[in-house]
Amino acid sequence: MLEIMDTPFNPGERLNAFSEKCKDAGAIASFIGLVRGQKGEVSELRLESYPGVTEQGIEQAIEQAKKRWPLTTALVIHRIGSMGVGEPIVLVATASKHRRAAFESCDFLMDYLKTDAVFWKHQIGPDGAKWIEPREQDYQDKNRWS
Amino acid sequence: MLEIMDTPFNPGERLNAFSEKCKDAGAIASFIGLVRGQKGEVSELRLESYPGVTEQGIEQAIEQAKKRWPLTTALVIHRIGSMGVGEPIVLVATASKHRRAAFESCDFLMDYLKTDAVFWKHQIGPDGAKWIEPREQDYQDKNRWS
Amino acid sequence: MLKIYYFGRLSDRAGRREESLALPVGVNSVSTLKNWLDTKHGLGGALQDKSVKTMINQSLIHKDIVLQGDEEIGFLPPVGGG
């Protein structure tokens, strides 16, 4: 399940709805990413996607995760557009009978989203705007799975 | 933050409240455990604690996690008493500036809860009741951290 | 008085979750108390099982200990939550 949206979403409500659908799973791992930044340093984050391409890439990553781990189901919700500090950017949730599978697949999907998902991040602060690209650590995290 | 309660809790609401308190963290990993069981096989799960001892052990595990990873904060909510299939047993949430730290510390706390936390599980089904103890896999998972 | 707690499967075995009792005659340590309880409740050696841990006043003990008669004693089979 994938949703890319340009309006805020409620991670807790989404996670509850997800849990409702996979009660026989037992183990649900999730990750919430919030727009980080000390007040004053970052005032806004803008995320851009390539409609069609972005969705296809994430759907493929979800399929890879399902092949690799015994998942009941997986959910990715990702914001695009303009966000303020503290707002959720991303929710990933994975459900399995097995705790390890849930944790690892959630971790895997986050690594995909950080380095390979087709988004561009524009950070706007008092000193102007800059484009944020993945850090070396993000690429290293991602290489754990290959 | 630790809560042991004998009434149902709402994981999504709790996670949202947790997120509100750690907006400068950016990365929030969480795990929800639900009472698993095909309908008909398990009708009820009863969890027993040793009041005082159970809390102290979990608090110590949270302190260990905070020493080991750069966490903003961590939350454990654990049910005791009687639960039906599909009900949440446990919610663990960890917040950090770093995604890896959030994932690993959440995983660590779940491993503690599965094998070392002072609870006893009584599973009641159509064939009677039995006490559930950790599986070999749970002990192996836990040994990853030592 | 001793306050004794039986947890998990031990409570099924002992037919109770807790009991209070004065230090019985001839019982002055955890090991002698375990033997005495084993006979009294017909536990079939359940308290002697290696997997069962003993707590005195909510602290794990790792060797035999002399009892004063006013302790809280917990018998804990293998734990696990989540």
Place this chain on the structure above:
Amino acid sequence: MLKIYYFGRLSDRAGRREESLALPVGVNSVSTLKNWLDTKHGLGGALQDKSVKTMINQSLIHKDIVLQGDEEIGFLPPVGGG
């Protein structure tokens, strides 16, 4: 008509996020189109940067490709979300 998309920092550089144009005279491939766009918008070689990927009709290309003139072309600097 070609439909061209500039993403991320390339849109700042090109001063636009997209444009439509007929295949210019002398342009018949991705490589010649990149050179032509570089001159037209003064991109300083930004499209030639190794980190920039090219998509034709939403598929990544790994070598130069002949253009018909009706393609959707995307220029993608390093991606990353989350």
